[in-house]
Amino acid sequence: xxxxxxxxxxxxxxxxxxxxxxxxxxxxxxxxxxxxxxxxxxxxxxxxxxxxxxxxxxxxxxxxxxxxxxxxxxxxxxxxxxxxxxxxxxxxxxxxxxxxxxxxxxxxxxxxxxxxxxxxxxxxxxxxxxxxxxxxxxxxxxxxxxxxxxxxxxxxxxxxxxxxxxxxxxxxxxxxxxxxxxxxxxxxxxxxxxxxxxxxxxxxxxxxxxxxxxxxxxxxxxxxxxxxxxxxxxxxxxxxxxxxxxxxxxxxxxxxxxxxxxxxxxxxxxxxxxxxxxxxxx
Numbered sequence: 011x012x013x014x015x016x017x018x019x020x021x022x023x024x025x026x027x028x029x030x031x032x033x034x035x036x037x038x039x040x041x042x043x044x045x046x047x048x049x050x051x052x053x054x055x056x057x058x059x060x061x062x063x064x065x066x067x068x069x070x071x072x073x074x075x076x077x078x079x080x081x082x083x084x085x086x087x088x089x090x091x092x093x094x095x096x097x098x099x100x101x102x103x104x105x106x107x108x109x110x111x112x113x114x115x116x117x118x119x120x121x122x123x124x125x126x127x128x129x130x131x132x133x134x135x136x137x138x139x140x141x142x143x144x145x146x147x148x149x150x151x152x153x154x155x156x157x158x159x160x161x162x163x164x165x166x167x168x169x170x171x172x173x174x175x176x177x178x179x180x181x182x183x184x185x186x187x188x189x190x191x192x193x194x195x196x197x198x199x200x201x202x203x204x205x206x207x208x209x210x211x212x213x214x215x216x217x218x219x220x221x222x223x224x225x226x227x228x229x230x231x232x233x234x235x236x237x238x239x240x241x242x243x244x245x246x247x248x249x250x251x252x253x254x255x256x257x258x259x260x261x262x263x264x265x266x267x268x269x270x271x272x273x274x275x276x277x278x279x280x281x282x283x284x285x286x287x288x289x290x291x292x
Contacts, residue, residue, distance in 0.1 A: 013048070013057050018064040025069060034072040041065060079205030080197075082213050082269045089264040091195050101191045103157050104173050104183065108203055110154045110257050112210040112228070114141060115203035119183040121172045123165070131155055131250075146229045149250040151257035210256060213269055219252055227252065 011020070021044060028037040044062045051057035080088055089109075095102045108118050117135055125134050133148040140146050150158070161172060166179065173183040188203040207228055214224050227249055262272045 013051050016061065018061045021061060022065055022068060025065070029069060034070055037069050038072050041069065078200055078202050079208035079212075080201050081209070082263075084200075085209070085260070085263045086266045086268075088195075088197070088201070089260065093264065095191070095195065097191055097194060098176065100161070100173060100176070100183070101187055103161055104188055105191060105203070107154060107157050108188065109206045109209075109260060110151060110157075111148050111253070112207045112256075113146075113148060114207070114229075115185070115188060116141075117146075118203075119173050119185065119188070121182075122170045123162070123172055124170070126150075126158060126172075128155075140229060142229060144229070147246065148227075149246065149253045151254045153257040153261065154253075213259075214252065214256065217269065217273065220248075223248055223252055 021041075025037050025041060028040065041062055045060055048057055048060040048062055052060065092102060092105055092109075095105075104118060108115065111118070111133070113135075117139060120139060121133070121135075125136075126132075127134065131150045133150055135146045135148065137143050137145045158172070169179050171179075171182040175181040175183055192198070192201050192203070211224055211228060215221060223245055226245055259269060259272050262275075263269070267275075
């Protein structure tokens with residue numbers, strides 16, 4: 011249809027079909043996109059008004075949902091299934107590294123080899139690639155380095171992306187690759203790539219790791235810019251220890267060890283404090 015012939019009733023009838031499927035967020039997103047198209051048509055002389063504005067409040071409100079994530083009791087089975095995942099090794103390594111580092115999925119799949127510092131065992135992500143537009147440094151555990159070394163040994167020199175697209179190696183891994191792999195493993199609606207962040211945050215907070223360290227590792231925005239710069243440099247050694255603890259715990263969980271049992275193996279008779287957790291990784 012010519013854009014000048016489309017009216018609010020036409021648009022709403024399409025949106026209602028999407029709404030009836032229960033995909034409310036999609037319906038709202040499409041309405042926003044249609045508004046962008048109409049506004050572009052106005053500034054280019056193709057239309058006189060944005061009819062999407064007439065539908066404000068017409069759709070059912072979208073319910074904000076948290077990303078599905080695994081509980082600590084579900085990790086052993088998941089990690090065991092991941093170990094024998096029969097899909098691409100590249101995808102399996104991507105999920106393993108996502109679980110170990112709990113970065114955002116986009117930060118992982120767009121990672122490039124020049125971001126990895128092999129000497130300092132760090133992964134530096136530029137501000138342009140971060141959601142909060144602040145540079146982020148990820149301390150890499152021994153397990154994370156082993157995964158990267160394995161991937162590097164198979165690297166084609168021309169490939170700049172660590173997780174390249176299997177159809178076009180000059181591009182990064184598709185945004186749905188990890189999600190579809192989780193579906194294939196039987197975790198539809200039970201786990202997402204982003205959900206590893208919630209899993210790690212929940213467990214580390216419950217264990218007594220300082221919340222500011224966890225928030226730094228999650229790369230959440232720090233309101234105080236001076237404090238943010240201070241924390242970024244000052245807490246890196248502690249973050250290294252926390253991330254190594256987390257990777258060691260995931261290894262233990264793969265063998266069926268619960269988080270509390272893992273704690274007891276390190277400290278069988280004492281109530282563990284934050285300082286003790288760090289001392290054992292000194």
